[in-house]
Amino acid sequence: xxxxxxxxxxxxxxxxxxxxxxxxxxxxxxxxxxxxxxxxxxxxxxxxxxxxxxxxxxxxxxxxxxxxxxxxxxxxxxxxxxxxxxxxxxxxxxxxxxxxxxxxxxxxxxxxxxxxxxxxxxxxxxxxxxxxxxxxxxxxxxxxxxxxxxxxxxxxxxxxxxxxxxxxxxxxxxxxxxxxxxxxxxxxxxxxxxxxxxxxxxxxxxxxxxxxxxxxxxxxxxxxxxxxxxxxxxxxxxxxxxxxxxxxxxxxxxxxxxxxxxxxxxxxxxxxxxxxxxxxxxxxxxxxxxxxxxxxxxxxxxxxxxxxxxxxxxxxxxxxxxxxxxxxxxxxxxxxxxxxxxxxxxxxxxxxxxxxxxxxxxxxxxxxxxxxxxxxxxxxxxxxxxxxxxxxxxxxxxxxxxxxxxxxxxxxxxxxxxxxxxxxxxxxxxxxxxx
Numbered sequence: 082x083x084x085x086x087x088x089x090x091x092x093x094x095x096x097x098x099x100x101x102x103x104x105x106x107x108x109x110x111x112x113x114x115x116x117x118x119x120x121x122x123x124x125x126x127x128x129x130x131x132x133x134x135x136x137x138x139x140x141x142x143x144x145x146x147x148x149x150x151x152x153x154x155x156x157x158x159x160x161x162x163x164x165x166x167x168x169x170x171x172x173x174x175x176x177x178x179x180x181x182x183x184x185x186x187x188x189x190x191x192x193x194x195x196x197x198x199x200x201x202x203x204x205x206x207x208x209x210x211x212x213x214x215x216x217x218x219x220x221x222x223x224x225x226x227x228x229x230x231x232x233x234x235x236x237x238x239x240x241x242x243x244x245x246x247x248x249x250x251x252x253x254x255x256x257x258x259x260x261x262x263x264x265x266x267x268x269x270x271x272x273x274x275x276x277x278x279x280x281x282x283x284x285x286x287x288x289x290x291x292x293x294x295x296x297x298x299x300x301x302x303x304x305x306x307x308x309x310x311x312x313x314x315x316x317x318x319x320x321x322x323x324x325x326x327x328x329x330x331x332x333x334x335x336x337x338x339x340x341x342x343x344x345x346x347x348x349x350x351x352x353x354x355x356x357x358x359x360x361x362x363x364x365x366x367x368x369x370x371x372x373x374x375x376x377x378x379x380x381x382x383x384x385x386x387x388x389x390x391x392x393x394x395x396x397x398x399x400x401x402x403x404x405x406x407x408x409x410x411x412x413x414x415x416x417x418x419x420x421x422x423x424x425x426x427x428x429x430x431x432x433x434x435x436x437x438x439x440x441x442x443x444x445x446x447x448x449x450x451x452x453x454x455x456x457x458x459x460x461x462x463x464x465x466x467x468x469x470x471x472x473x474x475x476x477x478x479x480x481x482x483x484x485x486x487x488x489x490x491x492x493x494x495x496x497x498x499x500x501x502x503x504x505x506x507x508x509x510x511x512x513x514x515x516x
Contacts, residue, residue, distance in 0.1 A: 114515060115143070115163045115240055119261070119303045123493040124344030124375025124397065132301040132344070134238035134261030135163040145242075149250065150176050153231045161236040166265060172229035172249035173271075183273035186225040191217035191274075197322055200277055207279040222274040222290065226251075229270065229291060233257055241265035241512060248312070251291040257299040264305075266512045267293035268312040271329045279323075286325055292332040298367070300341045308349045308512040309333040309356075316354040316385070317410070332358050332387070336374055339367030343374045346493070349511035352383035354410075360392025363419045363446060368393040376401060377493065378502065380510045381414065390416025390445060391423055397489040399426040400502035402510075405441070406433040413440055415469075417447030422485040427454035427496050429503035430469070434460030442473040444481060451485040456499035464500060 119132040126132040135142070142162040144155040149172055155164040173181050196218060200210045210218075230251045233239070239252075241264040248268040254260055272289035279285040293309055296302050311330060319327045333350050335358040336343050350356050357376070360368050372394025381388040382404040389396065398415070405411055414430075415423060432438060438457060442450065450470055458464040474480040497505060508514070 114264070115165065115238065119344060120493060122491050123303075124346065124377060124491055125342045125373040126301055126303045126344035126375070127491050128301075128342045128373070130301075132259055132261060132303045132342075133236075134259060134303070135161045135236055136238065137161040137236070138163045138238075146170070148176075148178050149174060149228065149231065152250075156231065156233045156237050156239060159235040162238070164237060164239045166239065166241045166245040166247065168244075169246040169248055170250060172231070172247070172251065173225070174228065174249075181228065183225075186221055186228075186273055188217040188220040188224070190214070191221045196277075200323075202279055202285065202323055207285065209279065210277055218274050222272070225273050226290070233260055235259055237261070239263070239265070243513060245512075247293075250293075252294045253297070254295065254299045254302065255297045257302075259301045260299070261303045261305070262294065262307065263303075264307065264512050264515055266308040266310065267333070268310055269314045270331075271311075271314055272331070273329070275328055277323065284324060287322065287328040289328050289331040291330075292335045294334045295332070296334070296336040296340045296343060297338040298340060300343075302336075302340070302343045304334055304343070304345045304348065306347045306510070306512060306515050308351070309353065310351045311353055315352055317352070328354070331355060335359075336372065337361040337368070339371045341371040341373050345374065345376045345379060347378045347506075347510045347514070349380045349382065350384055350388070351380075354385040356381060356384040356387045357389035358387050359389050359394050359396055360418055360421070363392065365393075365420075369420070372396070375399075375489070375491065378506050378510060380404070380506050384414065385410050386412040386414075386443075387416055388414040390418060390443075391421040391447075392418035392445075393420045395422045395424070395485075395487055397424050397426075397492070398428065399424075399489075399492070400497055400499075400506070401428045402503045402506040403428065403430040403441075405430065405436050408433065408435045408437070408440075411436060411440065413443035415442045415450065415452075416445050417442060417450050417481055418445040419447060421447045422449060422487055424451045424485050424487065424489055425453070425455070426451075426489075427499045427502055428456075429464070429499040429506075430455065430457040430467075432457060432459045438467065438469055439472040439476045441469040442481065444473075444477065447481065449482045449485045451483065454496075454499055456503075
Protein backbone atom coordinates (compact mmCIF):
# COMPACT_ATOMS: atom_id res chain seq x y z
CA UNK A 82 0.00 0.00 0.00
CA UNK A 83 1.44 3.38 -1.00
CA UNK A 84 -1.05 5.69 0.72
CA UNK A 85 -1.94 7.25 -2.65
CA UNK A 86 -5.66 7.58 -2.10
CA UNK A 87 -5.39 9.36 1.21
CA UNK A 88 -2.40 11.30 -0.07
CA UNK A 89 -4.44 12.71 -2.93
CA UNK A 90 -7.22 13.88 -0.62
CA UNK A 91 -5.00 15.81 1.76
CA UNK A 92 -2.05 16.81 -0.42
CA UNK A 93 -3.35 20.34 -0.82
CA UNK A 94 -3.45 20.75 2.95
CA UNK A 95 -0.06 19.29 3.83
CA UNK A 96 2.13 20.23 0.84
CA UNK A 97 2.85 23.61 -0.67
CA UNK A 98 4.76 23.09 -3.92
CA UNK A 99 7.71 25.28 -4.79
CA UNK A 100 5.99 27.94 -6.84
CA UNK A 101 7.03 29.29 -10.20
CA UNK A 102 8.43 32.81 -10.07
CA UNK A 103 5.82 35.41 -9.31
CA UNK A 104 5.47 38.67 -11.18
CA UNK A 105 8.15 41.31 -11.46
CA UNK A 106 8.42 42.18 -7.77
CA UNK A 107 9.56 38.68 -6.76
CA UNK A 108 13.01 37.13 -7.29
CA UNK A 109 13.35 33.97 -9.45
CA UNK A 110 13.09 31.82 -6.34
CA UNK A 111 10.99 33.03 -3.44
CA UNK A 112 12.93 34.94 -0.82
CA UNK A 113 11.17 32.86 1.81
CA UNK A 114 12.70 29.67 0.51
CA UNK A 115 16.13 30.97 -0.44
CA UNK A 116 16.70 32.61 2.94
CA UNK A 117 14.93 30.02 5.09
CA UNK A 118 16.98 28.70 7.99
CA UNK A 119 16.73 25.51 10.00
CA UNK A 120 13.99 25.79 12.58
CA UNK A 121 14.95 25.88 16.24
CA UNK A 122 15.13 22.38 17.66
CA UNK A 123 15.09 20.63 14.28
CA UNK A 124 17.60 17.90 14.97
CA UNK A 125 21.28 18.00 15.78
CA UNK A 126 21.99 20.74 13.21
CA UNK A 127 19.96 23.10 15.43
CA UNK A 128 22.47 22.76 18.26
CA UNK A 129 24.01 26.01 19.51
CA UNK A 130 23.59 28.85 17.03
CA UNK A 131 21.82 26.50 14.63
CA UNK A 132 22.20 26.33 10.85
CA UNK A 133 21.44 29.39 8.74
CA UNK A 134 23.43 28.67 5.57
CA UNK A 135 23.62 31.72 3.32
CA UNK A 136 20.59 33.49 4.77
CA UNK A 137 22.72 36.56 5.57
CA UNK A 138 23.98 36.87 1.99
CA UNK A 139 24.24 40.35 0.56
CA UNK A 140 22.32 40.87 -2.71
CA UNK A 141 25.52 40.61 -4.73
CA UNK A 142 26.09 37.13 -3.24
CA UNK A 143 22.82 35.68 -4.48
CA UNK A 144 23.66 33.65 -7.59
CA UNK A 145 21.65 31.78 -10.19
CA UNK A 146 23.75 29.05 -11.78
CA UNK A 147 23.29 26.89 -14.87
CA UNK A 148 26.67 25.17 -15.28
CA UNK A 149 29.12 23.19 -13.21
CA UNK A 150 31.72 25.98 -13.30
CA UNK A 151 29.19 28.60 -12.22
CA UNK A 152 28.14 26.35 -9.34
CA UNK A 153 31.73 25.72 -8.25
CA UNK A 154 32.53 29.44 -8.25
CA UNK A 155 29.38 30.40 -6.36
CA UNK A 156 29.87 27.92 -3.50
CA UNK A 157 33.57 28.61 -2.97
CA UNK A 158 34.95 30.55 0.01
CA UNK A 159 33.29 31.41 3.30
CA UNK A 160 31.24 34.53 2.57
CA UNK A 161 27.48 33.93 3.04
CA UNK A 162 25.94 33.10 -0.33
CA UNK A 163 22.66 31.84 -1.75
CA UNK A 164 23.15 29.64 -4.82
CA UNK A 165 20.05 28.92 -6.89
CA UNK A 166 20.40 25.98 -9.28
CA UNK A 167 18.39 26.15 -12.51
CA UNK A 168 17.75 23.26 -14.88
CA UNK A 169 20.21 20.37 -15.03
CA UNK A 170 23.87 20.88 -14.18
CA UNK A 171 26.15 18.08 -15.39
CA UNK A 172 29.45 17.28 -13.74
CA UNK A 173 30.62 15.02 -16.53
CA UNK A 174 30.86 17.93 -18.94
CA UNK A 175 33.45 20.36 -20.24
CA UNK A 176 33.42 24.08 -19.29
CA UNK A 177 31.07 24.78 -22.19
CA UNK A 178 28.60 22.17 -20.89
CA UNK A 179 29.23 19.53 -23.54
CA UNK A 180 29.01 15.97 -22.22
CA UNK A 181 32.30 14.17 -21.51
CA UNK A 182 32.27 10.37 -21.59
CA UNK A 183 34.29 7.97 -19.47
CA UNK A 184 36.39 7.21 -22.56
CA UNK A 185 37.19 10.90 -22.94
CA UNK A 186 38.35 11.16 -19.32
CA UNK A 187 40.59 8.10 -19.74
CA UNK A 188 44.34 8.52 -19.88
CA UNK A 189 45.81 7.33 -23.24
CA UNK A 190 47.59 4.50 -21.41
CA UNK A 191 44.39 3.15 -19.79
CA UNK A 192 41.63 0.85 -20.94
CA UNK A 193 39.34 -1.20 -18.73
CA UNK A 194 39.99 -4.34 -20.78
CA UNK A 195 43.74 -3.99 -20.24
CA UNK A 196 43.21 -3.35 -16.54
CA UNK A 197 41.02 -6.44 -16.13
CA UNK A 198 43.55 -8.58 -17.98
CA UNK A 199 46.52 -7.32 -15.96
CA UNK A 200 45.02 -7.41 -12.46
CA UNK A 201 42.83 -10.50 -12.59
CA UNK A 202 43.46 -12.13 -9.18
CA UNK A 203 44.13 -15.42 -10.97
CA UNK A 204 47.07 -13.71 -12.67
CA UNK A 205 48.09 -10.84 -10.39
CA UNK A 206 47.17 -12.39 -7.05
CA UNK A 207 45.33 -10.77 -4.16
CA UNK A 208 47.53 -7.73 -3.73
CA UNK A 209 46.71 -4.15 -4.63
CA UNK A 210 47.30 -3.18 -8.26
CA UNK A 211 50.50 -1.27 -8.94
CA UNK A 212 52.61 -0.25 -11.88
CA UNK A 213 52.03 1.78 -15.07
CA UNK A 214 48.48 0.59 -15.77
CA UNK A 215 47.26 1.34 -12.24
CA UNK A 216 48.98 4.73 -12.47
CA UNK A 217 47.12 5.37 -15.74
CA UNK A 218 43.83 4.47 -14.01
CA UNK A 219 44.66 6.97 -11.25
CA UNK A 220 45.40 9.69 -13.83
CA UNK A 221 42.09 8.91 -15.53
CA UNK A 222 40.30 9.20 -12.18
CA UNK A 223 41.98 12.56 -11.54
CA UNK A 224 40.75 13.81 -14.93
CA UNK A 225 37.17 12.98 -13.99
CA UNK A 226 37.47 14.25 -10.42
CA UNK A 227 38.53 17.68 -11.68
CA UNK A 228 35.12 18.03 -13.30
CA UNK A 229 32.65 16.17 -11.09
CA UNK A 230 33.89 17.35 -7.67
CA UNK A 231 32.50 20.65 -6.41
CA UNK A 232 33.96 21.91 -3.13
CA UNK A 233 31.35 23.66 -0.99
CA UNK A 234 32.57 26.33 1.43
CA UNK A 235 30.99 27.56 4.65
CA UNK A 236 27.87 29.72 5.04
CA UNK A 237 26.13 28.57 1.86
CA UNK A 238 22.56 27.77 0.90
CA UNK A 239 22.27 25.69 -2.29
CA UNK A 240 18.67 25.39 -3.40
CA UNK A 241 17.03 24.11 -6.54
CA UNK A 242 14.57 26.07 -8.62
CA UNK A 243 11.67 23.76 -9.48
CA UNK A 244 12.95 20.62 -11.20
CA UNK A 245 16.65 21.45 -10.76
CA UNK A 246 19.07 18.53 -11.04
CA UNK A 247 22.71 17.83 -10.34
CA UNK A 248 23.73 15.00 -12.65
CA UNK A 249 27.12 13.41 -12.02
CA UNK A 250 28.02 16.11 -9.51
CA UNK A 251 29.92 15.28 -6.29
CA UNK A 252 29.29 17.93 -3.62
CA UNK A 253 32.21 17.79 -1.17
CA UNK A 254 31.97 19.61 2.15
CA UNK A 255 35.40 19.38 3.77
CA UNK A 256 36.09 21.60 6.75
CA UNK A 257 32.88 23.54 6.05
CA UNK A 258 30.30 24.81 8.49
CA UNK A 259 26.78 26.20 8.27
CA UNK A 260 25.61 24.78 4.92
CA UNK A 261 22.07 24.14 3.66
CA UNK A 262 21.31 21.94 0.61
CA UNK A 263 17.65 21.76 -0.44
CA UNK A 264 15.19 20.98 -3.20
CA UNK A 265 17.55 19.28 -5.66
CA UNK A 266 17.51 15.96 -7.47
CA UNK A 267 20.98 14.42 -7.22
CA UNK A 268 21.56 11.91 -10.03
CA UNK A 269 24.17 9.30 -10.84
CA UNK A 270 27.37 10.50 -9.21
CA UNK A 271 29.24 7.77 -11.08
CA UNK A 272 32.92 6.94 -10.94
CA UNK A 273 34.29 5.91 -14.33
CA UNK A 274 37.47 4.46 -12.80
CA UNK A 275 36.72 2.71 -9.48
CA UNK A 276 39.51 1.21 -7.41
CA UNK A 277 39.98 -2.56 -7.29
CA UNK A 278 40.62 -3.54 -3.65
CA UNK A 279 41.45 -7.26 -3.65
CA UNK A 280 41.67 -7.51 0.15
CA UNK A 281 38.36 -5.74 0.84
CA UNK A 282 36.26 -8.62 2.13
CA UNK A 283 36.76 -12.27 1.39
CA UNK A 284 36.91 -11.90 -2.40
CA UNK A 285 37.74 -8.22 -2.96
CA UNK A 286 35.55 -5.29 -4.00
CA UNK A 287 35.39 -2.42 -6.43
CA UNK A 288 35.18 0.92 -4.58
CA UNK A 289 33.95 4.17 -6.11
CA UNK A 290 35.21 7.60 -5.07
CA UNK A 291 32.21 9.90 -5.42
CA UNK A 292 29.17 10.47 -3.22
CA UNK A 293 26.28 12.70 -4.16
CA UNK A 294 27.09 14.63 -0.96
CA UNK A 295 30.10 13.99 1.27
CA UNK A 296 30.16 15.80 4.62
CA UNK A 297 33.72 15.52 5.93
CA UNK A 298 35.20 17.34 8.92
CA UNK A 299 32.22 19.71 8.76
CA UNK A 300 29.51 20.90 11.14
CA UNK A 301 26.04 22.40 11.21
CA UNK A 302 24.78 20.96 7.91
CA UNK A 303 21.13 20.68 6.84
CA UNK A 304 20.25 18.37 3.91
CA UNK A 305 16.54 18.74 3.24
CA UNK A 306 13.89 17.92 0.62
CA UNK A 307 16.25 16.38 -1.92
CA UNK A 308 15.82 13.33 -4.12
CA UNK A 309 18.75 10.95 -4.64
CA UNK A 310 18.78 8.51 -7.54
CA UNK A 311 21.14 6.58 -9.81
CA UNK A 312 18.73 7.50 -12.63
CA UNK A 313 19.34 5.37 -15.74
CA UNK A 314 22.58 3.90 -14.38
CA UNK A 315 21.45 1.80 -11.39
CA UNK A 316 23.78 -0.27 -9.26
CA UNK A 317 21.78 -3.34 -10.21
CA UNK A 318 22.80 -2.91 -13.87
CA UNK A 319 26.55 -2.93 -13.28
CA UNK A 320 28.53 -5.90 -14.62
CA UNK A 321 30.62 -8.33 -12.61
CA UNK A 322 34.39 -8.06 -12.90
CA UNK A 323 36.66 -10.39 -10.95
CA UNK A 324 33.41 -11.94 -9.68
CA UNK A 325 32.35 -8.74 -7.90
CA UNK A 326 29.89 -5.98 -8.91
CA UNK A 327 31.68 -3.19 -10.73
CA UNK A 328 30.74 -0.54 -8.16
CA UNK A 329 30.55 2.89 -9.80
CA UNK A 330 28.57 4.62 -7.02
CA UNK A 331 29.50 5.29 -3.42
CA UNK A 332 27.21 6.99 -0.91
CA UNK A 333 24.24 9.26 -1.47
CA UNK A 334 24.90 11.23 1.74
CA UNK A 335 28.00 10.22 3.72
CA UNK A 336 28.96 11.96 6.98
CA UNK A 337 32.47 11.18 8.19
CA UNK A 338 35.82 12.37 9.59
CA UNK A 339 34.62 14.09 12.74
CA UNK A 340 31.63 15.84 11.19
CA UNK A 341 29.03 16.98 13.70
CA UNK A 342 25.59 18.52 14.10
CA UNK A 343 23.87 17.38 10.91
CA UNK A 344 20.14 17.11 10.14
CA UNK A 345 18.98 15.02 7.15
CA UNK A 346 15.25 15.56 6.65
CA UNK A 347 12.46 14.97 4.13
CA UNK A 348 14.68 13.40 1.45
CA UNK A 349 13.99 10.49 -0.89
CA UNK A 350 16.76 7.92 -1.29
CA UNK A 351 15.96 5.54 -4.12
CA UNK A 352 17.29 2.22 -5.41
CA UNK A 353 20.91 2.58 -4.36
CA UNK A 354 23.44 0.32 -2.67
CA UNK A 355 25.52 2.24 -0.09
CA UNK A 356 23.03 4.93 0.92
CA UNK A 357 24.29 6.71 4.07
CA UNK A 358 27.52 6.08 5.97
CA UNK A 359 27.99 7.90 9.28
CA UNK A 360 31.55 7.41 10.55
CA UNK A 361 34.93 6.92 8.90
CA UNK A 362 36.67 3.81 10.24
CA UNK A 363 36.51 1.49 13.23
CA UNK A 364 39.63 3.13 14.66
CA UNK A 365 38.89 5.71 17.37
CA UNK A 366 39.95 9.20 16.34
CA UNK A 367 38.20 12.36 15.21
CA UNK A 368 34.81 10.60 15.10
CA UNK A 369 34.74 9.96 18.85
CA UNK A 370 32.41 12.49 20.47
CA UNK A 371 31.26 13.76 17.07
CA UNK A 372 28.86 12.43 14.40
CA UNK A 373 25.73 13.77 16.09
CA UNK A 374 23.22 13.36 13.28
CA UNK A 375 19.42 13.45 13.02
CA UNK A 376 17.69 11.49 10.23
CA UNK A 377 13.95 12.19 10.11
CA UNK A 378 11.04 12.03 7.66
CA UNK A 379 13.07 10.47 4.86
CA UNK A 380 12.02 7.74 2.44
CA UNK A 381 14.48 4.92 1.81
CA UNK A 382 13.17 2.99 -1.17
CA UNK A 383 15.16 0.02 -2.43
CA UNK A 384 18.26 0.91 -0.39
CA UNK A 385 20.47 -2.17 -0.25
CA UNK A 386 22.41 -1.12 2.87
CA UNK A 387 23.50 1.79 5.09
CA UNK A 388 20.21 3.46 5.92
CA UNK A 389 22.18 4.44 7.90
CA UNK A 390 25.35 2.57 8.92
CA UNK A 391 26.79 4.26 12.02
CA UNK A 392 30.08 4.31 13.90
CA UNK A 393 30.62 6.24 17.14
CA UNK A 394 27.84 8.83 16.71
CA UNK A 395 24.67 9.58 18.61
CA UNK A 396 22.28 9.28 15.67
CA UNK A 397 18.56 9.98 16.00
CA UNK A 398 16.54 8.09 13.37
CA UNK A 399 12.82 8.80 13.65
CA UNK A 400 9.65 8.98 11.56
CA UNK A 401 11.27 7.55 8.42
CA UNK A 402 9.66 5.33 5.80
CA UNK A 403 11.54 2.26 4.55
CA UNK A 404 10.53 0.24 1.50
CA UNK A 405 12.38 -3.08 1.23
CA UNK A 406 10.76 -4.77 -1.76
CA UNK A 407 12.99 -7.84 -2.30
CA UNK A 408 15.38 -9.99 -0.32
CA UNK A 409 18.10 -9.97 -3.00
CA UNK A 410 20.19 -7.78 -3.14
CA UNK A 411 18.95 -6.27 0.15
CA UNK A 412 21.45 -6.54 3.01
CA UNK A 413 20.25 -4.41 5.96
CA UNK A 414 19.08 -0.91 6.94
CA UNK A 415 20.35 -0.14 10.47
CA UNK A 416 24.09 -0.81 10.58
CA UNK A 417 25.14 -0.90 14.23
CA UNK A 418 28.85 -0.08 14.15
CA UNK A 419 31.64 0.37 16.66
CA UNK A 420 30.62 2.53 19.64
CA UNK A 421 27.49 3.68 17.79
CA UNK A 422 24.41 4.90 19.65
CA UNK A 423 21.41 4.82 17.31
CA UNK A 424 18.08 5.95 18.78
CA UNK A 425 15.37 4.75 16.36
CA UNK A 426 11.79 5.76 17.06
CA UNK A 427 8.48 5.42 15.22
CA UNK A 428 9.79 4.31 11.84
CA UNK A 429 7.63 2.44 9.31
CA UNK A 430 8.90 -0.48 7.23
CA UNK A 431 7.21 -2.03 4.20
CA UNK A 432 8.84 -5.43 3.62
CA UNK A 433 8.40 -7.49 0.50
CA UNK A 434 6.86 -10.87 1.22
CA UNK A 435 10.21 -12.69 1.01
CA UNK A 436 12.26 -10.28 3.15
CA UNK A 437 12.94 -11.62 6.68
CA UNK A 438 12.40 -8.93 9.34
CA UNK A 439 15.54 -9.99 11.23
CA UNK A 440 17.64 -8.70 8.30
CA UNK A 441 16.76 -5.06 8.99
CA UNK A 442 19.48 -4.75 11.66
CA UNK A 443 23.12 -5.70 11.11
CA UNK A 444 25.91 -5.88 13.66
CA UNK A 445 29.06 -4.09 12.45
CA UNK A 446 30.72 -4.33 15.84
CA UNK A 447 28.28 -2.25 17.86
CA UNK A 448 26.65 -3.29 21.09
CA UNK A 449 23.56 -1.09 21.62
CA UNK A 450 20.49 0.17 19.75
CA UNK A 451 17.33 1.82 21.04
CA UNK A 452 14.35 0.88 18.88
CA UNK A 453 10.79 1.79 19.78
CA UNK A 454 7.48 2.42 18.08
CA UNK A 455 8.34 0.63 14.81
CA UNK A 456 5.51 -0.56 12.61
CA UNK A 457 5.93 -2.94 9.68
CA UNK A 458 4.01 -4.92 7.16
CA UNK A 459 5.14 -7.90 5.12
CA UNK A 460 3.82 -8.32 1.60
CA UNK A 461 0.08 -7.68 1.61
CA UNK A 462 -0.37 -8.20 5.33
CA UNK A 463 -1.76 -5.49 7.57
CA UNK A 464 0.79 -3.25 9.27
CA UNK A 465 1.43 -3.90 12.94
CA UNK A 466 3.79 -2.86 15.72
CA UNK A 467 7.06 -4.82 15.66
CA UNK A 468 10.43 -4.87 17.35
CA UNK A 469 13.04 -5.46 14.67
CA UNK A 470 15.91 -5.50 17.16
CA UNK A 471 14.20 -8.34 19.01
CA UNK A 472 13.76 -10.16 15.69
CA UNK A 473 17.49 -9.75 15.03
CA UNK A 474 18.47 -10.90 18.51
CA UNK A 475 16.26 -13.97 18.22
CA UNK A 476 18.35 -15.30 15.33
CA UNK A 477 21.82 -13.83 15.97
CA UNK A 478 24.52 -13.95 18.62
CA UNK A 479 25.65 -11.98 20.45
CA UNK A 480 22.60 -9.88 21.22
CA UNK A 481 22.61 -6.13 20.67
CA UNK A 482 21.47 -4.47 23.90
CA UNK A 483 18.21 -2.47 23.58
CA UNK A 484 19.38 0.81 25.18
CA UNK A 485 21.66 3.27 23.36
CA UNK A 486 22.19 5.20 26.59
CA UNK A 487 20.80 8.58 25.55
CA UNK A 488 17.51 10.28 24.66
CA UNK A 489 17.18 12.86 21.87
CA UNK A 490 16.04 16.34 22.83
CA UNK A 491 16.33 18.19 19.49
CA UNK A 492 13.38 17.28 17.31
CA UNK A 493 11.05 19.06 14.89
CA UNK A 494 7.67 19.10 16.62
CA UNK A 495 5.89 16.00 17.81
CA UNK A 496 7.08 12.53 16.91
CA UNK A 497 4.25 10.95 14.94
CA UNK A 498 3.05 7.36 15.27
CA UNK A 499 4.79 5.34 12.59
CA UNK A 500 1.74 4.88 10.28
CA UNK A 501 1.06 8.63 10.31
CA UNK A 502 4.75 9.34 9.70
CA UNK A 503 4.68 7.07 6.65
CA UNK A 504 1.83 9.11 5.19
CA UNK A 505 3.60 12.40 5.83
CA UNK A 506 6.80 11.13 4.23
CA UNK A 507 4.85 9.85 1.23
CA UNK A 508 3.34 13.29 0.78
CA UNK A 509 6.21 15.57 1.68
CA UNK A 510 9.62 13.98 1.16
CA UNK A 511 11.78 14.69 -1.86
CA UNK A 512 12.62 17.55 -4.19
CA UNK A 513 9.73 19.79 -5.23
CA UNK A 514 7.82 19.24 -1.99
CA UNK A 515 9.05 22.03 0.28
CA UNK A 516 6.41 22.77 2.91
